[in-house]
Amino acid sequence: IMDNNVGRLTEESxxxxxxxxxxxxxxxxxxxxxxxxxxxxxxxxxxxYKPQNENTTGEILVQEPxxxxxxxxxxxxxxxxxxxVIDEIDITNLAPRKPDWDLKRDASKKLERLERRTQKAxxxxxRERLKLNQIEDISxxxxxxxxxxxxxxxxxxx
Numbered sequence: 001i002m003d004n005n006v007g008r009l010t011e012e013s014x015x016x017x018x019x020x021x022x023x024x025x026x027x028x029x030x031x032x033x034x035x036x037x038x039x040x041x042x043x044x045x046x047x048x049y050k051p052q053n054e055n056t057t058g059e060i061l062v063q064e065p066x067x068x069x070x071x072x073x074x075x076x077x078x079x080x081x082x083x084x085v086i087d088e089i090d091i092t093n094l095a096p097r098k099p100d101w102d103l104k105r106d107a108s109k110k111l112e113r114l115e116r117r118t119q120k121a122x123x124x125x126x127r128e129r130l131k132l133n134q135i136e137d138i139s140x141x142x143x144x145x146x147x148x149x150x151x152x153x154x155x156x157x158x
Contacts, residue, residue, distance in 0.1 A: 122148060 098104075122145050 119149065 126142075126145055
């Protein structure tokens with residue numbers, strides 16, 4: 001299998017070398033034809049000035065007359081005199097639901113990690129108490145843990 005890969009790689013490298021050699025030959029041929037390529041250049045188009053040299057050949061575009069500044073200013077002033085309609089914008093849609101929504105979004109990842117650690121710590125405390133026989137009934141321990149978890153969830157919503 002290795003011999004096939006090596007043989008294929010050498011074939012590909014030979015093909016690359018041939019392509020590069022062809023590209024070099026084409027670049028050298030183009031370099032020799034430089035005087036012919038200058039004759040085929042497009043004529044320049046003079047948009048904003050007239051050439052001073054009469055020998056330059058190119059198309060000179062006629063400049064369009066610029067508009068009057070006074071009319072533009074009058075149009076802007078007439079637009080300002082018209083009453084602006086603000087009643088169409090509903091401000092309640094623009095305001096966020098709660099002012100601290102971005103803080104909760106940013107802190108939610110950290111709170112999830114802390115919630116998991118809290119649950120593990122509660123489970124560990126329950127196991128220790130069971131070992132010490134401080135709580136006889138397992139159901140009481142579970143009830144205590146769920147009550148504590150419910151309080152922490154309620155605090156998150158506040």
